[in-house]
Amino acid sequence: MNLVLTVDERESLLSLLTDQQRTFILEHVKRGKKTTFANEMAKDKGLVLPSEASIEDIEMLLDEWVLEDYIDNGFINSETPCECGRPLRHQYIVKHKSTNEIRRFGITHFEEHTGIPAEIVSAIKKGFSAIDYEMDDLLSKIKRNWSLNDTKLFIPDGFTFPKEIRNHLDNQVPLLDRHIQHLRKLVSQFRDERESIKQDVPEVKKEFNWDFDSPMEDDQVSFEFDLFEEKEAQSPTTESLPINNLSGPIKDKILQYLRTVSSTRVICELLIKNHIVANQRYITGKPKIYPYVCFFLEGLVSQGELYLEDINGHEDRFYKLFK
Numbered sequence: 001m002n003l004v005l006t007v008d009e010r011e012s013l014l015s016l017l018t019d020q021q022r023t024f025i026l027e028h029v030k031r032g033k034k035t036t037f038a039n040e041m042a043k044d045k046g047l048v049l050p051s052e053a054s055i056e057d058i059e060m061l062l063d064e065w066v067l068e069d070y071i072d073n074g075f076i077n078s079e080t081p082c083e084c085g086r087p088l089r090h091q092y093i094v095k096h097k098s099t100n101e102i103r104r105f106g107i108t109h110f111e112e113h114t115g116i117p118a119e120i121v122s123a124i125k126k127g128f129s130a131i132d133y134e135m136d137d138l139l140s141k142i143k144r145n146w147s148l149n150d151t152k153l154f155i156p157d158g159f160t161f162p163k164e165i166r167n168h169l170d171n172q173v174p175l176l177d178r179h180i181q182h183l184r185k186l187v188s189q190f191r192d193e194r195e196s197i198k199q200d201v202p203e204v205k206k207e208f209n210w211d212f213d214s215p216m217e218d219d220q221v222s223f224e225f226d227l228f229e230e231k232e233a234q235s236p237t238t239e240s241l242p243i244n245n246l247s248g249p250i251k252d253k254i255l256q257y258l259r260t261v262s263s264t265r266v267i268c269e270l271l272i273k274n275h276i277v278a279n280q281r282y283i284t285g286k287p288k289i290y291p292y293v294c295f296f297l298e299g300l301v302s303q304g305e306l307y308l309e310d311i312n313g314h315e316d317r318f319y320k321l322f323k
Contacts, residue, residue: 005136011074013139021142024171029135030070031055036127037067037094044120047273048285050265050316052164057266059097060257061273065114068095068102082106083113134176141174151180159190163310163318186313246296250276254293262309262318264293 005013014022038058042049047061059066071080071091080091082105093104094114103113107128110121148169161169165179175183246254253276257267268287271277280288297319300306310318 003136003140004133005139010136010139013143017139017142018172020171021173024167024173025135025138026072028138028173029072029131032131032134033070033092033128034067036131037065037124038062040120040123040127041065041116043123044117045273047269048281048287049269050263050312052162052310052312052316052318053263053266057261057263060261060266061269063098065094065096065116067092069093080104082109084109137176138174146174148175151175151183153180153184153187155187156190156194159187160311162186162312182313189313246292251296254296258297258306258319258321262320263316264290264297264319265316268293 014025017025035055035058038055039049041062041064042058045061049058069092071093073080073089073091076087076089078087080088082088082091083103084105086106088106090107091104092107092110093102095102105113107125110116110124111118114121116124162182165175165183168175168179250271253271253274254267257270261267261270265286268277268289271289271293272279272287277287277289282288294317297306297317298308301308301319304322306319306321308317309320312318
């Protein structure tokens with residue numbers, strides 16, 4: 001059951017936070033609602049996105065409405081009205097990417113002012129409520145002095161926290177229950193991979209003619225398991241997606257997207273959306289082009305042209321070009 005604070009309780013707890021904690025939580029709410037909006041719009045287009053894709057990356061895939069801003073005045077304010085003229089405390093500002101049309105409204109008028117289908121509007125509202133519940137959860141955990149030790153998780157040496165979780169800890173803000181669940185999964189995967197390196201990696205490397213006599217770094221092992229963890233679901237179609245032979249135009253497009261997108265999964269969705277590669281997927285929804293884009297990007301890492309910024313378990317890898 002979700003914890004729901006009253007307005008007064010929420011405001012009282014916010015007033016007790018450090019400036020760093022307050023800024024982080026309020027930004028979490030704003031970005032969370034923008035991400036929820038973008039994710040639901042992306043799902044309506046049949047896109048399958050990883051959990052930690054940034055709002056900027058997701059919006060690269062959208063051609064219609066995006067949530068431009070979310071304003072919480074703290075009180076009903078006549079200076080932030082709905083399109084119908086009613087003053088609002090919470091104002092949602094959406095922008096149509098193709099026409100640059102801007103609309104402003106309260107949470108009850110999404111469908112009326114945007115033409116977004118009712119079922120998508122319903123999912124967006126439900127997602128917004130979930131973000132509000134998350135803020136209440138964070139505030140309540142801060143009140144009771146939550147710490148990472150409360151998870152009773154032993155973090156192995158060499159384990160890397162995903163960026164979102166690391167940001168919470170760096171800003172002295174508790175983890176949400178979904179973070180803890182995800183962290184348990186990642187730690188378990190990390191341990192399983194460590195235990196199965198000697199048995200499994202040589203077989204995978206032999207299948208793809210890799211030199212498995214040379215020493216392997218931990219991140220390389222993790223990288224290879226990330227790419228092939230869905231082999232049991234459906235093997236890559238190697239005739240149409242050769243490992244080391246992505247065409248020049250495909251590589252050029254990947255580099256073009258990399259200027260503004262860090263998520264490998266989103267880059268793959270852009271390749272599919274723009275009909276550069278076929279829409280081939282595993283039964284989990286992950287694009288089959290994903291491991292081959294990763295191999296290409298890892299090659300650029302070894303050449304010093306870009307760097308691996310973050311890893312989200314088996315779901316995604318995030319790369320950045322050097323400035």
